[in-house]
Amino acid sequence: MKKVGFFVGxxxxxxxxxxxxxxxxxxxxxxxEIDNLDGQTCCPAFGTMPSIDDAAWAASSAWNxxxxxxxxxxxxxxxxxxxxxxxxSYHNLxxxxxxxEKVNEQLAKIGKQYKGTSQxxxxxxxxxxxxxxxxxxxxxxxxxNGLKIAVQPGCHTIWPSxxxxxxxxxxxHPARLRALVEALGGIAPSYSRLTDCCGMGAxxxxxxxxxxLLFKKKLETIxxxxxxxxxxxxxxxxxxxxxxxxxxxxxxGEIENVIPAMHIMQxxxxxxxxxxxxxxAMSVQNMDEILNKxxxxxx
Amino acid sequence: xxxxxxxxxxxxxxxxxxxxxxxxxxxxxCGKCAATCPLSLAGFPFYIKKLIHAIECGMREEIMExxxxxxxxxxxxxxxVCPQDVKPYEVLLALRRAAVRELSVPGNTIEGLRNLYxxxxxxxPKGYQARRKAVGLSEEPPSTLSFPEMLEQFQExxxxxxxxxxxxxxxxxxxxx
Numbered sequence: 072m073k074k075v076g077f078f079v080g081x082x083x084x085x086x087x088x089x090x091x092x093x094x095x096x097x098x099x100x101x102x103x104e105i106d107n108l109d110g111q112t113c114c115p116a117f118g119t120m121p122s123i124d125d126a127a128w129a130a131s132s133a134w135n136x137x138x139x140x141x142x143x144x145x146x147x148x149x150x151x152x153x154x155x156x157x158x159x160s161y162h163n164l165x166x167x168x169x170x171x172e173k174v175n176e177q178l179a180k181i182g183k184q185y186k187g188t189s190q191x192x193x194x195x196x197x198x199x200x201x202x203x204x205x206x207x208x209x210x211x212x213x214x215x216n217g218l219k220i221a222v223q224p225g226c227h228t229i230w231p232s233x234x235x236x237x238x239x240x241x242x243x244h245p246a247r248l249r250a251l252v253e254a255l256g257g258i259a260p261s262y263s264r265l266t267d268c269c270g271m272g273a274x275x276x277x278x279x280x281x282x283x284l285l286f287k288k289k290l291e292t293i294x295x296x297x298x299x300x301x302x303x304x305x306x307x308x309x310x311x312x313x314x315x316x317x318x319x320x321x322x323x324g325e326i327e328n329v330i331p332a333m334h335i336m337q338x339x340x341x342x343x344x345x346x347x348x349x350x351x352a353m354s355v356q357n358m359d360e361i362l363n364k365x366x367x368x369x370x
Numbered sequence: 371x372x373x374x375x376x377x378x379x380x381x382x383x384x385x386x387x388x389x390x391x392x393x394x395x396x397x398x399x400c401g402k403c404a405a406t407c408p409l410s411l412a413g414f415p416f417y418i419k420k421l422i423h424a425i426e427c428g429m430r431e432e433i434m435e436x437x438x439x440x441x442x443x444x445x446x447x448x449x450x451v452c453p454q455d456v457k458p459y460e461v462l463l464a465l466r467r468a469a470v471r472e473l474s475v476p477g478n479t480i481e482g483l484r485n486l487y488x489x490x491x492x493x494x495p496k497g498y499q500a501r502r503k504a505v506g507l508s509e510e511p512p513s514t515l516s517f518p519e520m521l522e523q524f525q526e527x528x529x530x531x532x533x534x535x536x537x538x539x540x541x542x543x544x545x546x547x
Contacts, residue, residue: 081493084511085501092505107512110520112490117444119482119492122466124532125390131531134524155444181527226445231459233449242450268408268443276478277441281412288411352505 075197076108076144076189078135080153081116083307089353090149090307093340094194096350100343101202101210108138108146114156118273121156125163130174130185132160137178139189146191149336151306152272155227155234157191162234193228194336195305196237199247204254211342213366215256221299221330222248222259223313225306226268248305251335255342259303264292271312286316290326301361302332310334318355331361341365379428385468386425391461396454397422403448403458414438418448418458421465439465440476470536480538487528487541490514490521 075098083091098105112134113119121128135157139146148154164171165187175184198207224245229235232242239245243266249259267289268274270282293299304310313332320326333351341347347362375383386394403418404410410417416424416438424433433439439462448458469475482492490513499509514521525543528534534541 079511079513081491084513085491085493085495085498088498088502088507089505091502091511092507095507109512110517110524111513112524113486113492115486116482116492118440118479119486120531120533121444121463122479123470123483123536124467127531127533130527134527152444155446177527177530180530181523226443226447230446231449268411268445270408270412272443274408274412274441274443277437277476278412278414281414281441285408285412349505353501 072102072104073201074104074106074144075147075192076106076139076142078108078111078114078146078148078153078157078191080148080150080307081113082152082311083149086311087307087334087353089350090310090334090337093334093336093345093350094149096345097336097340097343101198101206103202106142106144108135108142111135111138114150114153116152117156118276126170126173126177128156129160129164129170130177132157133164133174133178133185134183136161136187136189136191137183137185140186143189145189147194147197148191149194149307149334151193151225151227152308154191154193158234159231161187161191190236192237193305195224195228195247195251198251198335198339200237204250207251207254207339211255212344213255213342215252215342215365216367218257218301218365219297219299220252220257220259221262221293221297221302222252222265223269223302223304223306223309223332224248224266225304225309226266228305229266248303248335252303252338255338257301257303260297262292262296264289267292269309269312270316271308275312283316283320286312287320287325290317290320290330293330294328299330300364301338302330303338304332304334307334314355329356331356331358373427375428379430382428382430382468383425386461386464389464389467391425391464393454393456394422394425394461397426397456397458398454399423400453402451402453406447406451408443408445408447409438409441412441414441418442418462422456422458422461425461425465433465434469434472434474437476439469440479470538473538475538483533484539487525487533487539490524
Protein backbone atom coordinates (compact mmCIF):
# COMPACT_ATOMS: atom_id res chain seq x y z
CA MET A 72 0.00 0.00 0.00
CA LYS A 73 1.23 3.49 -0.85
CA LYS A 74 1.69 5.91 2.02
CA VAL A 75 1.96 9.71 2.12
CA GLY A 76 2.30 12.39 4.78
CA PHE A 77 -0.69 14.76 4.62
CA PHE A 78 0.44 18.34 5.19
CA VAL A 79 -2.85 19.98 6.14
CA GLY A 80 -1.50 23.53 6.68
CA UNK A 81 -3.56 26.41 8.11
CA UNK A 82 -6.33 27.41 5.72
CA UNK A 83 -7.40 23.86 4.89
CA UNK A 84 -7.42 22.79 8.54
CA UNK A 85 -9.18 25.88 9.92
CA UNK A 86 -11.25 27.44 7.13
CA UNK A 87 -11.97 24.54 4.77
CA UNK A 88 -11.86 21.40 6.92
CA UNK A 89 -14.42 19.95 4.48
CA UNK A 90 -11.55 19.83 1.98
CA UNK A 91 -9.38 18.09 4.59
CA UNK A 92 -12.22 15.58 5.08
CA UNK A 93 -12.26 15.09 1.29
CA UNK A 94 -8.56 14.15 1.30
CA UNK A 95 -9.04 11.80 4.24
CA UNK A 96 -11.89 10.09 2.36
CA UNK A 97 -10.40 9.98 -1.14
CA UNK A 98 -6.82 8.82 -0.59
CA UNK A 99 -7.65 5.56 1.24
CA UNK A 100 -10.27 4.80 -1.44
CA UNK A 101 -7.42 4.97 -3.96
CA UNK A 102 -5.24 2.67 -1.87
CA UNK A 103 -3.15 5.36 -0.20
CA GLU A 104 -2.56 5.34 3.54
CA ILE A 105 -2.28 8.73 5.28
CA ASP A 106 0.37 9.63 7.84
CA ASN A 107 -0.65 12.71 9.86
CA LEU A 108 2.84 14.20 10.12
CA ASP A 109 2.22 14.72 13.85
CA GLY A 110 3.60 18.03 15.08
CA GLN A 111 3.57 19.76 11.69
CA THR A 112 3.47 23.57 11.61
CA CYS A 113 2.77 26.32 9.05
CA CYS A 114 4.73 25.81 5.78
CA PRO A 115 5.70 28.82 6.57
CA ALA A 116 3.47 31.25 4.62
CA PHE A 117 5.28 33.75 2.35
CA GLY A 118 4.29 36.75 4.47
CA THR A 119 5.94 35.24 7.55
CA MET A 120 9.43 33.68 7.77
CA PRO A 121 10.27 34.07 4.05
CA SER A 122 9.84 37.83 4.58
CA ILE A 123 12.25 37.74 7.56
CA ASP A 124 15.27 35.71 6.51
CA ASP A 125 16.41 33.08 3.99
CA ALA A 126 17.79 30.57 6.47
CA ALA A 127 14.93 31.00 8.96
CA TRP A 128 12.48 30.27 6.12
CA ALA A 129 14.30 27.15 4.98
CA ALA A 130 14.72 25.94 8.57
CA SER A 131 11.01 26.42 9.33
CA SER A 132 10.07 24.39 6.25
CA ALA A 133 12.74 21.84 7.21
CA TRP A 134 10.91 21.29 10.52
CA ASN A 135 8.06 19.81 8.45
CA UNK A 136 10.28 18.06 5.92
CA UNK A 137 12.13 16.34 8.79
CA UNK A 138 8.86 15.01 10.23
CA UNK A 139 8.16 13.41 6.83
CA UNK A 140 11.73 12.04 6.65
CA UNK A 141 11.34 10.40 10.05
CA UNK A 142 8.14 8.70 8.86
CA UNK A 143 9.74 7.71 5.56
CA UNK A 144 7.02 9.38 3.45
CA UNK A 145 6.66 12.14 0.87
CA UNK A 146 4.52 15.18 1.74
CA UNK A 147 1.25 15.91 -0.10
CA UNK A 148 -0.67 19.21 0.07
CA UNK A 149 -4.02 20.62 -1.08
CA UNK A 150 -2.79 24.19 -0.77
CA UNK A 151 -0.71 25.98 -3.39
CA UNK A 152 1.05 28.19 -0.85
CA UNK A 153 2.12 25.25 1.32
CA UNK A 154 3.30 23.45 -1.81
CA UNK A 155 5.19 26.55 -2.96
CA UNK A 156 6.88 27.43 0.31
CA UNK A 157 7.88 23.86 1.17
CA UNK A 158 9.07 23.15 -2.40
CA UNK A 159 11.12 26.35 -2.64
CA SER A 160 12.78 25.49 0.66
CA TYR A 161 13.46 21.95 -0.55
CA HIS A 162 14.90 23.34 -3.78
CA ASN A 163 17.05 25.95 -2.01
CA LEU A 164 18.34 23.46 0.56
CA UNK A 165 19.51 21.20 -2.26
CA UNK A 166 20.83 23.92 -4.58
CA UNK A 167 22.73 25.87 -1.90
CA UNK A 168 25.01 23.73 0.30
CA UNK A 169 25.96 26.75 2.46
CA UNK A 170 22.28 27.36 3.23
CA UNK A 171 21.79 23.72 4.19
CA GLU A 172 24.78 23.91 6.53
CA LYS A 173 23.43 27.06 8.19
CA VAL A 174 19.96 25.55 8.54
CA ASN A 175 21.34 22.40 10.09
CA GLU A 176 23.34 24.48 12.58
CA GLN A 177 20.09 26.14 13.66
CA LEU A 178 18.23 22.84 13.81
CA ALA A 179 21.02 21.12 15.76
CA LYS A 180 20.17 23.41 18.69
CA ILE A 181 16.85 21.58 19.03
CA GLY A 182 18.37 18.19 18.22
CA LYS A 183 17.21 17.96 14.60
CA GLN A 184 18.92 17.44 11.27
CA TYR A 185 17.65 17.93 7.73
CA LYS A 186 18.68 15.17 5.33
CA GLY A 187 16.57 15.76 2.21
CA THR A 188 14.98 12.37 1.67
CA SER A 189 11.29 13.36 1.41
CA GLN A 190 9.75 15.13 -1.58
CA UNK A 191 6.94 17.70 -1.57
CA UNK A 192 4.01 16.88 -3.86
CA UNK A 193 0.87 18.78 -4.81
CA UNK A 194 -2.13 16.45 -4.67
CA UNK A 195 -3.02 17.32 -8.27
CA UNK A 196 0.39 16.04 -9.37
CA UNK A 197 0.31 13.08 -7.01
CA UNK A 198 -3.06 11.93 -8.37
CA UNK A 199 -1.99 12.48 -11.96
CA UNK A 200 1.48 10.95 -11.77
CA UNK A 201 1.32 8.43 -8.94
CA UNK A 202 -2.26 7.12 -8.92
CA UNK A 203 -2.96 7.62 -12.62
CA UNK A 204 -6.05 8.63 -14.57
CA UNK A 205 -7.13 5.04 -15.28
CA UNK A 206 -7.12 4.01 -11.63
CA UNK A 207 -9.14 7.11 -10.77
CA UNK A 208 -11.68 6.30 -13.51
CA UNK A 209 -12.00 2.74 -12.26
CA UNK A 210 -12.50 3.73 -8.63
CA UNK A 211 -15.19 6.34 -9.39
CA UNK A 212 -18.81 5.51 -8.68
CA UNK A 213 -20.13 8.75 -10.15
CA UNK A 214 -19.46 9.93 -13.71
CA UNK A 215 -19.69 13.68 -14.31
CA ASN A 216 -21.44 13.04 -17.64
CA GLY A 217 -20.06 15.98 -19.57
CA LEU A 218 -20.40 18.56 -16.79
CA LYS A 219 -18.68 21.73 -18.00
CA ILE A 220 -15.90 22.82 -15.69
CA ALA A 221 -13.57 25.82 -15.59
CA VAL A 222 -10.31 24.88 -13.90
CA GLN A 223 -8.25 27.18 -11.68
CA PRO A 224 -4.85 25.53 -11.07
CA GLY A 225 -3.42 28.33 -8.86
CA CYS A 226 -0.18 30.32 -9.21
CA HIS A 227 1.91 28.49 -6.62
CA THR A 228 1.00 25.13 -8.10
CA ILE A 229 2.93 25.95 -11.31
CA TRP A 230 5.63 28.57 -10.64
CA PRO A 231 8.55 28.77 -10.10
CA SER A 232 8.83 25.60 -12.17
CA UNK A 233 12.50 25.14 -11.24
CA UNK A 234 11.44 24.39 -7.65
CA UNK A 235 9.05 21.60 -8.64
CA UNK A 236 10.50 18.18 -9.39
CA UNK A 237 7.30 16.99 -11.08
CA UNK A 238 5.93 20.29 -12.41
CA UNK A 239 3.77 20.74 -15.50
CA UNK A 240 5.57 20.11 -18.80
CA UNK A 241 4.42 23.54 -20.06
CA UNK A 242 4.30 25.97 -17.12
CA UNK A 243 2.04 28.40 -19.00
CA HIS A 244 -0.47 25.83 -20.21
CA PRO A 245 -1.04 23.60 -17.17
CA ALA A 246 -2.83 20.44 -18.25
CA ARG A 247 -3.06 18.15 -15.23
CA LEU A 248 -6.09 19.58 -13.47
CA ARG A 249 -7.99 19.50 -16.75
CA ALA A 250 -6.94 15.89 -17.30
CA LEU A 251 -8.12 14.88 -13.81
CA VAL A 252 -11.51 16.55 -14.27
CA GLU A 253 -11.89 14.82 -17.63
CA ALA A 254 -10.97 11.45 -16.08
CA LEU A 255 -13.99 11.97 -13.82
CA GLY A 256 -16.21 12.47 -16.88
CA GLY A 257 -16.30 16.27 -17.01
CA ILE A 258 -15.21 18.52 -19.84
CA ALA A 259 -12.64 21.17 -19.00
CA PRO A 260 -11.98 23.53 -21.93
CA SER A 261 -9.14 26.02 -21.78
CA TYR A 262 -9.88 29.75 -21.50
CA SER A 263 -7.81 32.86 -22.01
CA ARG A 264 -7.26 33.77 -18.34
CA LEU A 265 -6.73 30.21 -17.12
CA THR A 266 -3.45 31.00 -15.37
CA ASP A 267 -4.45 34.46 -14.09
CA CYS A 268 -4.16 35.07 -10.36
CA CYS A 269 -7.46 34.81 -8.43
CA GLY A 270 -6.48 37.67 -6.11
CA MET A 271 -6.41 35.66 -2.86
CA GLY A 272 -3.36 35.90 -0.63
CA ALA A 273 -1.32 38.89 0.48
CA UNK A 274 -3.12 41.20 -1.93
CA UNK A 275 -6.51 40.42 -0.39
CA UNK A 276 -5.11 41.45 3.02
CA UNK A 277 -3.31 44.56 1.70
CA UNK A 278 -6.13 45.85 -0.50
CA UNK A 279 -9.41 43.91 -0.75
CA UNK A 280 -10.65 46.30 -3.47
CA UNK A 281 -7.70 45.72 -5.77
CA UNK A 282 -7.75 41.99 -5.12
CA UNK A 283 -11.41 42.01 -6.13
CA LEU A 284 -10.51 43.80 -9.37
CA LEU A 285 -8.30 40.88 -10.41
CA PHE A 286 -10.91 38.39 -9.34
CA LYS A 287 -13.74 40.07 -11.24
CA LYS A 288 -11.70 40.21 -14.42
CA LYS A 289 -11.00 36.49 -14.21
CA LEU A 290 -14.60 35.67 -13.34
CA GLU A 291 -15.95 37.67 -16.28
CA THR A 292 -13.69 35.78 -18.66
CA ILE A 293 -14.83 32.45 -17.25
CA UNK A 294 -18.47 33.47 -17.65
CA UNK A 295 -18.06 34.87 -21.15
CA UNK A 296 -15.87 32.18 -22.63
CA UNK A 297 -17.14 29.06 -20.85
CA UNK A 298 -20.27 29.69 -18.76
CA UNK A 299 -19.40 26.53 -16.83
CA UNK A 300 -21.50 24.47 -14.40
CA UNK A 301 -18.66 24.38 -11.89
CA UNK A 302 -15.23 25.82 -11.09
CA UNK A 303 -12.61 23.36 -9.86
CA UNK A 304 -9.43 24.57 -8.19
CA UNK A 305 -6.08 22.90 -7.57
CA UNK A 306 -5.42 25.13 -4.57
CA UNK A 307 -7.31 25.56 -1.30
CA UNK A 308 -6.76 29.35 -1.25
CA UNK A 309 -8.22 29.75 -4.76
CA UNK A 310 -11.18 27.68 -3.51
CA UNK A 311 -11.73 30.17 -0.68
CA UNK A 312 -11.57 33.12 -3.07
CA UNK A 313 -14.03 31.65 -5.59
CA UNK A 314 -16.38 30.62 -2.78
CA UNK A 315 -16.40 33.80 -0.66
CA UNK A 316 -15.86 36.55 -3.20
CA UNK A 317 -18.58 35.60 -5.68
CA UNK A 318 -21.01 35.70 -2.80
CA UNK A 319 -19.78 39.18 -1.81
CA UNK A 320 -19.99 40.48 -5.39
CA UNK A 321 -23.50 39.13 -5.77
CA UNK A 322 -24.65 40.76 -2.53
CA UNK A 323 -23.26 44.08 -3.78
CA GLY A 324 -25.18 43.61 -7.02
CA GLU A 325 -21.99 43.50 -9.10
CA ILE A 326 -22.61 40.06 -10.60
CA GLU A 327 -25.85 38.26 -11.36
CA ASN A 328 -25.10 34.57 -11.20
CA VAL A 329 -22.70 32.64 -9.03
CA ILE A 330 -20.76 29.62 -10.26
CA PRO A 331 -20.26 26.96 -7.59
CA ALA A 332 -16.63 26.17 -6.75
CA MET A 333 -14.89 23.09 -5.37
CA HIS A 334 -11.34 21.90 -4.85
CA ILE A 335 -10.36 18.90 -6.98
CA MET A 336 -10.14 16.75 -3.82
CA GLN A 337 -13.77 17.55 -2.98
CA UNK A 338 -14.97 16.69 -6.47
CA UNK A 339 -12.88 13.50 -6.42
CA UNK A 340 -14.21 12.46 -3.00
CA UNK A 341 -17.79 12.94 -4.20
CA UNK A 342 -17.10 10.87 -7.34
CA UNK A 343 -15.59 8.17 -5.12
CA UNK A 344 -18.82 8.00 -3.10
CA UNK A 345 -18.36 10.44 -0.18
CA UNK A 346 -21.35 12.22 1.38
CA UNK A 347 -21.52 15.30 -0.89
CA UNK A 348 -23.13 17.49 1.79
CA UNK A 349 -20.39 16.84 4.32
CA UNK A 350 -17.58 17.20 1.78
CA UNK A 351 -18.80 20.72 0.82
CA ALA A 352 -20.20 21.71 4.24
CA MET A 353 -18.07 24.87 4.60
CA SER A 354 -19.13 26.43 1.29
CA VAL A 355 -20.60 29.91 1.61
CA GLN A 356 -22.30 29.29 -1.72
CA ASN A 357 -25.43 27.22 -2.02
CA MET A 358 -24.20 23.90 -3.42
CA ASP A 359 -27.55 22.04 -3.61
CA GLU A 360 -28.17 22.46 -7.32
CA ILE A 361 -24.71 21.42 -8.48
CA LEU A 362 -24.61 18.47 -6.05
CA ASN A 363 -27.98 17.27 -7.35
CA LYS A 364 -26.67 17.58 -10.89
CA UNK A 365 -23.48 15.66 -10.11
CA UNK A 366 -25.14 12.91 -8.09
CA UNK A 367 -28.12 12.62 -10.48
CA UNK A 368 -30.57 12.56 -7.59
CA UNK A 369 -31.95 15.07 -5.12
CA UNK A 370 -29.78 14.95 -2.04
CA UNK B 371 20.48 62.90 -16.87
CA UNK B 372 22.77 60.70 -14.83
CA UNK B 373 21.56 59.46 -11.48
CA UNK B 374 24.11 60.05 -8.74
CA UNK B 375 23.74 57.63 -5.88
CA UNK B 376 24.66 58.67 -2.36
CA UNK B 377 26.62 56.38 -0.04
CA UNK B 378 23.30 55.61 1.70
CA UNK B 379 21.69 54.61 -1.61
CA UNK B 380 24.63 52.34 -2.35
CA UNK B 381 24.40 50.79 1.12
CA UNK B 382 20.70 50.12 0.52
CA UNK B 383 21.41 48.32 -2.75
CA UNK B 384 24.11 46.27 -0.99
CA UNK B 385 21.63 45.36 1.73
CA UNK B 386 19.10 44.17 -0.87
CA UNK B 387 21.80 41.99 -2.44
CA UNK B 388 22.85 40.56 0.91
CA UNK B 389 19.29 39.77 1.96
CA UNK B 390 18.57 37.64 -1.12
CA UNK B 391 18.35 39.94 -4.15
CA UNK B 392 21.78 38.82 -5.36
CA UNK B 393 21.12 39.26 -9.08
CA UNK B 394 19.37 42.64 -9.09
CA UNK B 395 22.03 44.24 -11.32
CA UNK B 396 21.25 41.78 -14.12
CA UNK B 397 17.89 43.52 -14.64
CA UNK B 398 17.67 45.41 -17.95
CA UNK B 399 14.14 46.73 -17.30
CA CYS B 400 12.76 44.78 -20.27
CA GLY B 401 9.28 44.71 -18.70
CA LYS B 402 8.40 41.03 -19.15
CA CYS B 403 7.67 40.76 -15.42
CA ALA B 404 5.56 43.93 -15.49
CA ALA B 405 3.33 42.43 -18.16
CA THR B 406 2.51 39.46 -15.98
CA CYS B 407 2.72 40.83 -12.41
CA PRO B 408 -0.63 40.76 -10.50
CA LEU B 409 0.48 43.96 -8.73
CA SER B 410 0.60 45.84 -12.02
CA LEU B 411 -2.66 44.29 -13.26
CA ALA B 412 -4.39 45.38 -10.05
CA GLY B 413 -2.99 48.93 -10.25
CA PHE B 414 -0.39 49.04 -7.46
CA PRO B 415 2.16 51.82 -8.04
CA PHE B 416 5.28 49.75 -7.31
CA TYR B 417 4.90 46.48 -9.21
CA ILE B 418 8.02 44.36 -9.47
CA LYS B 419 9.72 46.06 -12.45
CA LYS B 420 9.26 49.50 -10.92
CA LEU B 421 10.42 48.28 -7.51
CA ILE B 422 13.68 47.03 -8.99
CA HIS B 423 14.14 50.28 -10.89
CA ALA B 424 13.37 52.32 -7.77
CA ILE B 425 15.90 50.36 -5.69
CA GLU B 426 18.56 50.93 -8.34
CA CYS B 427 17.72 54.67 -8.36
CA GLY B 428 18.00 54.98 -4.59
CA MET B 429 14.30 55.67 -3.96
CA ARG B 430 14.35 53.96 -0.60
CA GLU B 431 11.84 56.21 1.20
CA GLU B 432 9.27 56.16 -1.60
CA ILE B 433 9.31 52.37 -1.68
CA MET B 434 9.19 51.93 2.09
CA GLU B 435 6.22 54.29 2.44
CA UNK B 436 4.20 52.38 -0.16
CA UNK B 437 2.32 49.15 0.58
CA UNK B 438 2.96 47.48 -2.80
CA UNK B 439 5.70 45.13 -1.57
CA UNK B 440 3.35 43.66 1.04
CA UNK B 441 0.60 43.06 -1.54
CA UNK B 442 2.84 40.82 -3.68
CA UNK B 443 1.14 37.46 -4.20
CA UNK B 444 4.42 35.51 -4.24
CA UNK B 445 3.12 33.95 -7.46
CA UNK B 446 6.61 33.72 -8.98
CA UNK B 447 5.46 34.55 -12.52
CA UNK B 448 8.29 37.11 -12.60
CA UNK B 449 10.85 34.43 -11.77
CA UNK B 450 9.41 32.21 -14.47
CA VAL B 451 9.50 34.80 -17.28
CA CYS B 452 12.66 36.78 -16.47
CA PRO B 453 15.11 36.40 -19.40
CA GLN B 454 17.98 37.71 -17.25
CA ASP B 455 17.46 35.28 -14.35
CA VAL B 456 17.17 38.17 -11.88
CA LYS B 457 14.73 36.12 -9.80
CA PRO B 458 12.71 39.29 -9.17
CA TYR B 459 10.60 37.75 -6.39
CA GLU B 460 13.77 37.20 -4.39
CA VAL B 461 14.56 40.91 -4.76
CA LEU B 462 11.10 41.66 -3.39
CA LEU B 463 11.62 39.31 -0.44
CA ALA B 464 14.96 41.02 0.24
CA LEU B 465 13.15 44.35 0.25
CA ARG B 466 10.59 43.08 2.75
CA ARG B 467 13.44 41.81 4.92
CA ALA B 468 15.03 45.26 4.85
CA ALA B 469 11.67 46.89 5.69
CA VAL B 470 11.13 44.51 8.61
CA ARG B 471 14.43 45.69 10.10
CA GLU B 472 13.16 49.26 10.00
CA LEU B 473 10.01 47.98 11.73
CA SER B 474 8.10 49.10 8.64
CA VAL B 475 5.70 46.15 8.70
CA PRO B 476 1.91 45.90 8.24
CA GLY B 477 -0.06 44.84 11.30
CA ASN B 478 -1.37 41.65 9.69
CA THR B 479 2.20 40.49 9.01
CA ILE B 480 3.11 40.89 12.68
CA GLU B 481 -0.10 39.14 13.67
CA GLY B 482 0.75 36.19 11.39
CA LEU B 483 4.22 35.89 12.89
CA ARG B 484 2.86 36.13 16.42
CA ASN B 485 0.33 33.38 15.62
CA LEU B 486 3.13 31.27 14.17
CA TYR B 487 5.11 31.61 17.40
CA UNK B 488 2.17 31.00 19.72
CA UNK B 489 0.52 28.10 17.87
CA UNK B 490 2.72 26.93 14.99
CA UNK B 491 0.13 28.32 12.53
CA UNK B 492 0.39 31.75 10.85
CA UNK B 493 -3.30 31.66 9.94
CA UNK B 494 -5.27 30.97 13.12
CA PRO B 495 -8.91 32.03 12.73
CA LYS B 496 -11.50 31.89 15.50
CA GLY B 497 -14.16 29.22 15.67
CA TYR B 498 -12.31 26.56 13.69
CA GLN B 499 -12.95 23.81 16.25
CA ALA B 500 -16.69 23.87 15.52
CA ARG B 501 -16.03 23.83 11.76
CA ARG B 502 -13.73 20.83 12.07
CA LYS B 503 -16.18 18.97 14.30
CA ALA B 504 -19.03 19.63 11.85
CA VAL B 505 -17.25 17.61 9.14
CA GLY B 506 -16.28 14.76 11.46
CA LEU B 507 -12.65 15.77 12.15
CA SER B 508 -10.83 16.11 15.47
CA GLU B 509 -11.18 19.62 16.97
CA GLU B 510 -7.45 20.25 16.66
CA PRO B 511 -5.43 19.32 13.54
CA PRO B 512 -2.48 16.94 14.06
CA SER B 513 -0.10 19.91 14.21
CA THR B 514 1.82 21.49 17.09
CA LEU B 515 -1.63 22.34 18.48
CA SER B 516 -2.07 18.65 19.33
CA PHE B 517 1.51 18.14 20.53
CA PRO B 518 2.46 20.75 23.17
CA GLU B 519 5.97 19.38 23.68
CA MET B 520 6.65 19.78 19.96
CA LEU B 521 5.25 23.32 20.06
CA GLU B 522 7.73 24.13 22.85
CA GLN B 523 10.55 22.75 20.72
CA PHE B 524 9.39 24.75 17.68
CA GLN B 525 9.24 27.91 19.82
CA GLU B 526 12.76 27.27 21.04
CA UNK B 527 13.88 27.08 17.42
CA UNK B 528 12.11 30.38 16.62
CA UNK B 529 13.68 32.08 19.64
CA UNK B 530 17.09 31.12 18.25
CA UNK B 531 16.19 32.37 14.76
CA UNK B 532 16.40 35.74 13.04
CA UNK B 533 12.76 36.34 13.96
CA UNK B 534 13.82 37.01 17.55
CA UNK B 535 16.73 39.21 16.40
CA UNK B 536 14.34 41.41 14.44
CA UNK B 537 12.32 42.05 17.60
CA UNK B 538 8.83 42.58 16.19
CA UNK B 539 7.28 41.23 19.40
CA UNK B 540 8.57 39.70 22.66
CA UNK B 541 9.39 35.99 22.41
CA UNK B 542 10.02 34.96 25.99
CA UNK B 543 9.97 31.40 27.16
CA UNK B 544 6.82 30.79 29.15
CA UNK B 545 7.38 29.83 32.79
CA UNK B 546 6.04 26.41 33.62
CA UNK B 547 3.26 26.59 36.17
